[in-house]
Amino acid sequence: MLTVYNTLTRQKEIFKPIQTDHVRMYVCGPTVYNYIHIGNARSAIAFDTIRRYLEYRGYQVDYVSNFTDVDDKMIKVAKAEQITVPELADRYITAFKEDTKALNIEAATHNPRATENIPEIIAFIQDLIAKEYAYVVDGDVYYRARKFKAYGRLAGQNIDQLEQGASEHTATEETLRKEDPIDFALWKAERGTDIAWDSPWGPGRPGWHIECSVMATKYLGDTIDIHGGGQDLEFPHHENEIAQSEAKTGQHFVNYWLHNGFVTVGDDDQKMSKSLGNFVTVHDLIQTVNPQALRFLMSGTQYRRPIRYSESLLAKAQTNLDRLKTTMDNLNFRQATAETGADTNVTNQAATLEAAFVTAMDDDFNVQNGLTELYELAKLSNQYLERPTVQTDTLADLIARLTRLLAIFGVEFKAAQLLDAEIERLIEERKVARADKDFARSDAIRDQLKEQGIILEDTPQGMRWRRA
Structure with a gap:
């Protein structure tokens, strides 16, 4: 039985979707003014892993x-680079899709952009004004936070406790325009920027929080199963989403709130962020490291826990991946000489391990315990491969189970490429040399192939090869 930790209730709850066998899931995406750093990627990977499970x-x-795809940061960067905000957005949306594809993150069902939903945003705000949850001041529209009686529930604080924190997110000039410091912007009047849309309150653009309420309800309905994002979004962003959405629809907005932990760096475990300037972009990193290793490192920690990023941990993830790939390669290699049939003892053990994996993951997506069972499955496979005789159905069963579980972590091993004619000729020549006991020539061919990235392995079941 799957349980998830709900930030709203601060406890684990049995997961029951609104529709049987159908999950509606919304995850806050990036503000596209730069390449994503690995802290941003952690959120995308964490929720992709949850989705895959x-x-x-x-x-x-x-x-x-x-x-x-429009906010103050984007306007500032676009101005500095002397390009338009849409041009800036297009550049980094393209980069985001390329980088997340490299990390084997599944494409979203929908990737809506704020600027593509301006009419819906305006209509949503008009509804809030009509219900007196919002008010207009000099072309700005603000939400009356105190009118929403449950405001602060997600953050676990009352509205007076939140007032000081909210004031830190707004400029003094803006605070003076509000009825209450805790109120937040739904629409921002155009004040000397190059990008604005017409509205009943004058030219302007949407506030940050409103876009997610509009797009979540537009694509998934008034009530959704899961809403995810980083811990830094709990307040004010997700708190404000709840207030806006429930005031507008009169329905409970989200059944399960899930928030991922941060990526930290350095001896003091400082949160990685663009504002602190201590970030590493995925775009740069995957030029020099295996994207799959980065993905495996990030997906191997339970989503609510922080991840400490370091080159040594990335190298360890790569080592673990290499071992798993070797196991898969060996299972595939033995299929060619396997006997027909199955060893039910081994397949039963494999089934027990997969069931244990499910039990671990059903506990709020506990990937650490899940990986323990996956490694045990790989160990069982390696022990089976040591037998002089193996059977086709058992190999197929082990391959299928490992493939299914690895896919949850975004790991998909490509089959080894076919050897070209020259390499095949050298392998055949080496077999002849070994038969003639010309070991000098045999070793020379082995070394020559190694230089081309082909590793030969002499096993009791015959010679096999793999790419380095």
Whole structure:
């Protein structure tokens, strides 16, 4: 039985989707003014892993993740680079899709952009004004936070405790325009920027929080199953989403709030962020490291826990991947000489390990314990491969189980490429040399192939090869 930790209630709850076998899931996406850093990638990977596990468990997942493609930061960067905000957005949305594809993150069902939903945003705000949850001041529109009686519930604080924190997110000039410091912007009047849309309150653009309420309800309905994002979004962003959405629809907005932990760096475990300037972009990193290793490192920690990033941990992830790939390669290699049939003792052990994996992952997506069972499955496979005789059905069963579980972590091993004619000729020549006991020539061919990235392995079941 799957349980998830709900930030709203601060406890684990049995997961029951609104529709049987169908999950509606919204995850806050990036503000596209730069390449994503590995802290941003952690969130995308964490929720992709959750999505993949839900799909493994048989759910159809409608997964929506937005692009914030207009805000103050974007306007500032576009001005500095002397390009338009849409040009800046297009550049980094393209980069985001390329980088997440390299990390084998599944494409969202929908990737809506804020600027593509301006009419819906305006209509949403008009509804809030009509219900007196919002008010207009000099072309700005603000939400009356105190009118929403449950405001602060997600953050676990009352509205007076939040007032000081909210004031830190707004400029003094803006604070003076508000009825209450805790109120937040739904619409920002155009004040000397180059990008604005007409509205009933004058030219302007949407506030940050409103876009997610609009796009989540537009694509997934008034009530959704899961809303995800980083811990830094709990307040004010997700708090404000709840207030806006529930005031507008009169319905409970999200059944399960999930928030991922940060990526930290350095001896003091400082949070990685663009504002602190201590970030490493995925775009740069994957030029020099295996993207799959980065993905495996990030997906190997339970989503609510922080991840400490270091080159040594990345290298360890690569080593673990290499070992798993060797196991898969060996299982595939032995199929050619395997006997027909199955060893039910081994397949039963494998089934028990997969069931244990499910039990671990059902506990709020506990990937550490899940990986323990996956490694045990690889160990069982390696022990079976040591036998002089193996059977086709057992090999197929082990391959299928490992493939299914690895896919949850975004790991998909490509089959080894076919050897070209020259390499095949050298391998055949080496076989002849060994038969003639010309070991000098045999070793020379081995070394020559190694230089070309082909590793030969002499096993009791015959010679096999793999790419380095």
